[in-house]
Amino acid sequence: MKKILFSAVTLLFSVLAYAQPSIGIKGGLNLANMSGDELVDNSIRPSFHLGAYATFNFGDKLGFQPEILYNSVGTKYSDPDEGDVNFVLNYISIPLMLNFNVNDMIALQAGPQFSLLSSAEVKFDGGSIDFKDFLKGNDLGLNFGAMLNFGKLNATARYCLGLSNIDDTGSGDLKNGVIQVSLGYRLFGGE
Numbered sequence: 001m002k003k004i005l006f007s008a009v010t011l012l013f014s015v016l017a018y019a020q021p022s023i024g025i026k027g028g029l030n031l032a033n034m035s036g037d038e039l040v041d042n043s044i045r046p047s048f049h050l051g052a053y054a055t056f057n058f059g060d061k062l063g064f065q066p067e068i069l070y071n072s073v074g075t076k077y078s079d080p081d082e083g084d085v086n087f088v089l090n091y092i093s094i095p096l097m098l099n100f101n102v103n104d105m106i107a108l109q110a111g112p113q114f115s116l117l118s119s120a121e122v123k124f125d126g127g128s129i130d131f132k133d134f135l136k137g138n139d140l141g142l143n144f145g146a147m148l149n150f151g152k153l154n155a156t157a158r159y160c161l162g163l164s165n166i167d168d169t170g171s172g173d174l175k176n177g178v179i180q181v182s183l184g185y186r187l188f189g190g191e
Helices: 002-018
Strands: 023-035 045-058 064-079 083-101 106-124 127-129 137-149 155-160 174-188
Touching: 023 083, 023 155, 045 083, 045 174, 064 106, 064 155, 064 174, 106 155
Parallel strands: 023 064
Antiparallel strands: 023 045, 023 174, 045 064, 064 083, 083 106, 106 127, 106 137, 137 155, 155 174
């Protein structure tokens, strides 16, 4: 088993080295919301994401783009007594995107996203409450979207559909959903 795993990892690194990666940074707007049994009248919480990516192209049509992002998500709602209430969940997210290059400018993307919870708070006019202990420490999602390339600049729009129940209390079902709009800059590699 160890020989098979070692061979697979060696093959993967050989293929990735041949692909000559491009490395870049990205950031942008999150339009986050949550769905669940206990949520009523919640709405989109605008936030942000920031991180880095590497793109490995395998020929003209296919590519692989792993990313690492600081990703702020959650939801909000208005409470008659507390005013605006924001659920702020911050994750370290690792999207693993498969790119299908339609042409030199447009790429369609899809792939899983693995996230580790770094903090979680309920924020309201009078203060905030930490509720990280009530949530699971990881989240799994499925991303799909498109990327436009403009030389060293790129723009991405994608949706991350939450697949995991992140409620750790056992009382309900709670899932993340995020629309992301990003701008990226290729630092080196590629063309």
